[in-house]
Amino acid sequence: MNQKQIIDQFPILKQKINQFPFVYFDNAATSQKPQMVIDRLVNYYSNFNSNIHRGVHKLSQQATDAYEHARMSVQKFIHASSSKEIIFTKGTTDSINLLAFSLGETFILEGDEIIVSELEHHSNIVPWQMLCERKKAILRVIPVTDEGELRMDEFVKLLNKQTRLVAIGHVSNALGTVNPVKEIIDLAHKNNSLVLIDGAQAVAHLKVDVQQLDCDFYAFSSHKMYGPMGVGVLFGKKELLEQLHPYQGGGEMIESVSFEKTIYNSLPFKFEAGTPNVADVLGFEAAIEFIQNEGIENLAAFENEVLSYASSELEKIGRIKIVGKAQNKAGVLSFLIEGIHPYDAGTILDQLGIAVRTGNHCAEPIMKRLGIRGTIRASFAAYNTKDEVDRMVRAIHKTIEMFS
Amino acid sequence: MSIQEKANEIVAEFALFDDWMDKYNYLIELGHSTPIIEEKYRNESYLINGCQSRVWISAEMVDGKMILKADSDAVITKGVVSLLIRVLSNEKPEDILGNELGFLDQIGLQEHLSPTRANGLRAMIQQIKLYAMASEARKK
Numbered sequence: 001m002n003q004k005q006i007i008d009q010f011p012i013l014k015q016k017i018n019q020f021p022f023v024y025f026d027n028a029a030t031s032q033k034p035q036m037v038i039d040r041l042v043n044y045y046s047n048f049n050s051n052i053h054r055g056v057h058k059l060s061q062q063a064t065d066a067y068e069h070a071r072m073s074v075q076k077f078i079h080a081s082s083s084k085e086i087i088f089t090k091g092t093t094d095s096i097n098l099l100a101f102s103l104g105e106t107f108i109l110e111g112d113e114i115i116v117s118e119l120e121h122h123s124n125i126v127p128w129q130m131l132c133e134r135k136k137a138i139l140r141v142i143p144v145t146d147e148g149e150l151r152m153d154e155f156v157k158l159l160n161k162q163t164r165l166v167a168i169g170h171v172s173n174a175l176g177t178v179n180p181v182k183e184i185i186d187l188a189h190k191n192n193s194l195v196l197i198d199g200a201q202a203v204a205h206l207k208v209d210v211q212q213l214d215c216d217f218y219a220f221s222s223h224k225m226y227g228p229m230g231v232g233v234l235f236g237k238k239e240l241l242e243q244l245h246p247y248q249g250g251g252e253m254i255e256s257v258s259f260e261k262t263i264y265n266s267l268p269f270k271f272e273a274g275t276p277n278v279a280d281v282l283g284f285e286a287a288i289e290f291i292q293n294e295g296i297e298n299l300a301a302f303e304n305e306v307l308s309y310a311s312s313e314l315e316k317i318g319r320i321k322i323v324g325k326a327q328n329k330a331g332v333l334s335f336l337i338e339g340i341h342p343y344d345a346g347t348i349l350d351q352l353g354i355a356v357r358t359g360n361h362c363a364e365p366i367m368k369r370l371g372i373r374g375t376i377r378a379s380f381a382a383y384n385t386k387d388e389v390d391r392m393v394r395a396i397h398k399t400i401e402m403f404s
Numbered sequence: 405m406s407i408q409e410k411a412n413e414i415v416a417e418f419a420l421f422d423d424w425m426d427k428y429n430y431l432i433e434l435g436h437s438t439p440i441i442e443e444k445y446r447n448e449s450y451l452i453n454g455c456q457s458r459v460w461i462s463a464e465m466v467d468g469k470m471i472l473k474a475d476s477d478a479v480i481t482k483g484v485v486s487l488l489i490r491v492l493s494n495e496k497p498e499d500i501l502g503n504e505l506g507f508l509d510q511i512g513l514q515e516h517l518s519p520t521r522a523n524g525l526r527a528m529i530q531q532i533k534l535y536a537m538a539s540e541a542r543k544k
């Protein structure tokens with residue numbers, strides 16, 4: 001397959017920064033959007049905009065059908081068994097907060113334990129800390145190796161009768177580590193613990209099959225997989241979601257309301273209070289279509305090639321230390337330039353048209369664990385090329401020159 | 405030289421640069437040459453929040469004037485903060501409080517510093533003004 005055909009679909013990549021061709025290596029923060037996603041948004045507001053689920057008029061019915069069609073596309077994309085298991089949220093953070101609240105109200109008691117890891121994004125730490133504070137539950141943390149891999153031996157030791165939930169990232173946004181989630185899920189289930197997978201960094205790079213994984217919950221964001229911002233998904237097994245206490249109350253999530261007794265709506269609506277973000281959900285569906293048209297294996301092949309090329313080219317520079325050397329990585333390359341603060345390097349790279357991210361990547365605990373304050377992170381999508389890596393390498397040489 | 409005169413001098417220096425590269429090279433040079441803050445100030449109490457890099461600023465009153473010193477673990481940041489110090493150090497607190505520091509816009513630092521970075525710059529200015537305010541309050 002021709003990568004140029006992919007690149008051509010992203011209008012934003014045509015721009016120049018300071019006369020340099022734009023190299024976008026900040027895909028772990030958010031990926032760019034193909035024309036078909038942008039078109040879907042425009043089309044919705046041009047032709048279909050109306051509120052869903054409650055109108056008898058034609059537009060409302062069309063919008064409702066389109067919205068529910070998108071839900072089925074998500075269901076197929078992650079291989080869920082029912083579209084009732086797909087809850088639309090604002091994003092991964094919102095999905096995890098929903099779960100932390102609802103699970104907390106339903107299942108978590110004083111003294112219960114929740115396991116996360118040192119690798120997690122703040123979004124998969126803070127909601128659990130808040131829950132633990134509310135319920136006097138205990139947060140346990142799986143440590144990682146110097147390479148940035150989970151210590152599975154320690155994980156096994158953390159599991160016990162009190163462990164209600166294991167909340168773990170599929171792919172680390174700070175280091176790129178792909179965690180052995182299947183193994184984690186199986187071990188947790190043997191221990192009668194539930195599992196949430198934070199898939200924010202996985203869905204654009206790996207084929208995700210929630211039935212094969214057998215995870216209880218899976219959270220991800222549209223905007224990190226070529227879709228619009230403002231939409232995410234919480235997948236949950238139907239029998240679990242049915243038991244969970246609702247999160248927010250309001251319209252849409254109710255069957256009937258009276259001051260004596262309000263009856264909640266059925267799944268998935270029970271968890272979708274208020275007018276949903278219809279336009280962006282439809283744009284999200286277009287992003288799924290984009291991925292399916294190209295084939296996620298093909299997209300991943302381009303990324304993996306760029307990731308391994310970038311890793312070996314950076315090693316050649318000599319003054320580079322790659323942070324996170326897990327066997328299995330996806331999409332992310334974190335590194336440091338000896339003697340140069342990541343912020344300084346990022347500032348000059350930016351001037352040279354290379355968009356990377358610097359800092360702690362919303363993952364302070366792993367930075368602390370590795371004894372650093374932050375890294376420079378290049379993160380890749382299917383439209384990135386080896387040629388762009390070469391440009392970044394030249395820019396790094398230039399940066400080193402400027403600071404010496 | 406007044407605060408305004410020192411600021412004008414910096415604006416004139418920056419006007420000589422043809423492109424961003426010269427400008428950053430100059431900031432890097434400044435960052436390398438700025439005297440390092442004494443070790444006793446490199447701690448949490450002098451740390452400015454809101455910057456990706458760490459910045460420390462200290463203030464001491466000598467003969468009614470405020471002597472400012474600063475340091476950062478990032479060179480460009482140190483260059484930027486050294487410009488602030490050059491303009492504001494060795495001035496009376498009331499003069500520091502009265503200056504809008506418009507020169508930062510004029511030398512294109514705002515333009516080249518994205519919001520998160522600009523926030524850092526803003527936080528530095530705020531801290532210096534806080535020092536000045538505290539000193540004014542003590543006077544009264």
Ligand SMILES: Cc1ncc(COP(=O)(O)O)c(C=O)c1O
Nearest residue numbers: 091092093121123173200201221
């Ligand atoms: C691993 C991981 N989890 C959660 C999030 C939060 O996603 P969002 O900001 O879309 O809610 C991110 C985004 O940076 C992430 O990388």
